[in-house]
Amino acid sequence: AQKITQTQPGMFVQEKEAVTLDCTYDTSDQSYGLFWYKQPSSGEMIFLIYQGSYDEQNATEGRYSLNFQKARKSANLVISASQLGDSAMYFCAMRHNYGGSQGNLIFGKGTKLSVKP
Amino acid sequence: DGGITQSPKYLFRKEGQNVTLSCEQNLNHDAMYWYRQDPGQGLRLIYYSQIVNDFQKGDIAEGYSVSREKKESFPLTVTSAQKNPTAFYLCASSNDREVSPLHFGNGTRLTVT
Numbered sequence: 647a648q649k650i651t652q653t654q655p656g657m658f659v660q661e662k663e664a665v666t667l668d669c670t671y672d673t674s675d676q677s678y679g680l681f682w683y684k685q686p687s688s689g690e691m692i693f694l695i696y697q698g699s700y701d702e703q704n705a706t707e708g709r710y711s712l713n714f715q716k717a718r719k720s721a722n723l724v725i726s727a728s729q730l731g732d733s734a735m736y737f738c739a740m741r742h743n744y745g746g747s748q749g750n751l752i753f754g755k756g757t758k759l760s761v762k763p
Numbered sequence: 764d765g766g767i768t769q770s771p772k773y774l775f776r777k778e779g780q781n782v783t784l785s786c787e788q789n790l791n792h793d794a795m796y797w798y799r800q801d802p803g804q805g806l807r808l809i810y811y812s813q814i815v816n817d818f819q820k821g822d823i824a825e826g827y828s829v830s831r832e833k834k835e836s837f838p839l840t841v842t843s844a845q846k847n848p849t850a851f852y853l854c855a856s857s858n859d860r861e862v863s864p865l866h867f868g869n870g871t872r873l874t875v876t
Binding site: 650655679681683688689690691692693696698737750751752753754755756 | 796803804805806807808811821851853855862864865866867868869870872
């Protein structure tokens with residue numbers, strides 16, 4: 647069965663420093679996609695970054711990068727130069743081919759990031 | 764601006780009553796989804812729909828029902844059969860392609876007492 651594991655319930659980082667949020671996944675599929683979402687206290691889910699299983703380069707989007715290690719089945723999110731507004735829950739997710747739907751995602755339990763001034 | 768609208772933001776109901784959560788999108792997406800989020804947990808799939816007039820159960824469909832009469836709308840009914848309905852409910856849509864992310868609404872927080 648497909649599964650996403652985020653082992654860090656909470657993380658603290660000093661403003662302007664970099665932080666890595668861990669994510670490991672389990673799947674028997676050869677083709678899959680990995681996503682990271684940010685959920686502020688207001689509740690909305692904000693898409694941050696995507697990595698395809700066949701992508702050779704690590705994905706980057708502004709201050710976000712994804713450290714993809716396929717053999718280890720890990721897809722860690724790196725946030726550079728942390729800002730106070732980065733304080734939120736962060737969820738790692740994997741695309742799950744559920745009953746033919748390409749779009750469904752399965753989620754980890756999340757990591758709460760707190761940025762200290 | 765295109766997006767997904769969920770209403771209301773907060774909803775209170777008495778136990779034993781059915782309640783319907785609204786979800787509307789103007790992104791022209793074919794696929795729509797309902798997720799449930801409990802405190803300290805990730806999201807779990809309730810129902811999804813890939814096309815109008817068709818929908819499938821997700822992992823936790825018991826006690827819920829949906830309809831998809833229009834492409835733009837995917838309402839979720841929480842029935843009295845749902846044993847623990849108090850939760851945060853998120854609606855999402857996508858192009859249902861492998862690289863397409865899910866776009867989420869702002870969620871509805873349902874409290875049943």
